[in-house]
Amino acid sequence: MIPGARLIILGRQGAGKGTQCVRLSRHYVVPHVSTGDMLRGAVRHRTELGVMAKEVMDAGGLVGDEIMVGLVDDRLRRPDASTRGYILDGFPRTVTQASGLDELVGERPLHVCVDLDVPRDVVLARISARRVCRDCGTNYTATGGERQPWICEVCGGDVMQRGDDTPDAVNRRLDLYEEQTAPLIEFYGRDRRLAKVDGVGHPDEVFHRLTSTIDHYRT
Ligand code: AMP
Numbered sequence: 001m002i003p004g005a006r007l008i009i010l011g012r013q014g015a016g017k018g019t020q021c022v023r024l025s026r027h028y029v030v031p032h033v034s035t036g037d038m039l040r041g042a043v044r045h046r047t048e049l050g051v052m053a054k055e056v057m058d059a060g061g062l063v064g065d066e067i068m069v070g071l072v073d074d075r076l077r078r079p080d081a082s083t084r085g086y087i088l089d090g091f092p093r094t095v096t097q098a099s100g101l102d103e104l105v106g107e108r109p110l111h112v113c114v115d116l117d118v119p120r121d122v123v124l125a126r127i128s129a130r131r132v133c134r135d136c137g138t139n140y141t142a143t144g145g146e147r148q149p150w151i152c153e154v155c156g157g158d159v160m161q162r163g164d165d166t167p168d169a170v171n172r173r174l175d176l177y178e179e180q181t182a183p184l185i186e187f188y189g190r191d192r193r194l195a196k197v198d199g200v201g202h203p204d205e206v207f208h209r210l211t212s213t214i215d216h217y218r219t
Helices: 017-028 035-044 048-058 065-076 079-084 095-105 120-128 167-190 203-218
Strands: 005-010 032-034 085-089 112-117 130-133 139-141 194-198
Touching: 005 017, 005 167, 005 203, 017 032, 017 085, 017 203, 032 035, 032 065, 035 048, 035 065, 035 085, 065 079, 065 085, 065 095, 079 085, 095 167, 112 167, 112 203, 120 130, 120 167, 167 194, 194 203
Parallel strands: 005 085, 005 112, 032 085, 112 194
Antiparallel strands: 130 139
8 A cells, every 4th residue: 555645534523534534544644634623722722713713613603714724725735744645624614615725735636535424313423422532632432331530542631522512513513514515525526526435334344445435546
């Protein structure tokens, strides 16, 4: 396997993007660029961006396109991404962001945009059980039997429910996904840069489906 890939992973919140992106990032030796994680980092550090983003994120809205394209532009210019590639998770969320990305990447275009497909009722159940390490972003699934406080196995940070995983905010984000992000499927489908992958099943099985599909586009 030759390292390197330039990918977008689309999918409803809770489709397993986070987990699969970590695995794909190791497999292809490329950075996992999660705009949600970048914004949460900015919120933690109380930067100007973080203060603005917190309000939008808490309300389940979307941060402005221009800000998001700028943020991703800075990240993709760093040597790891500019030499080997990237896995974008949570970006683009709108057609404006997708067009912005095409302009940024120019001569080294995307290999494929993967639509990790998991039905809405399945993701709602998954999100209510989702817990995440506040420090390193590792995802966990709550079963109810965890010892509290819950400590991350990877870095020793606090494992908690995200502030934006409340039922109201989740439903609002899923509605936003249908409204604003679904057109991306059409955008990438138009010039055959879209691959739909079934995201239901054991994570190993889903990972295998993903790499088979991605490798088809990398060659
Ligand atoms: P995520 O972790 O990808 O679900 O992102 C959490 C929140 O960050 C989203 O609900 C948005 O408020 C914001 N966000 C993340 N990525 C983007 C993006 N590409 N465009 C706009 N807002 C974003």
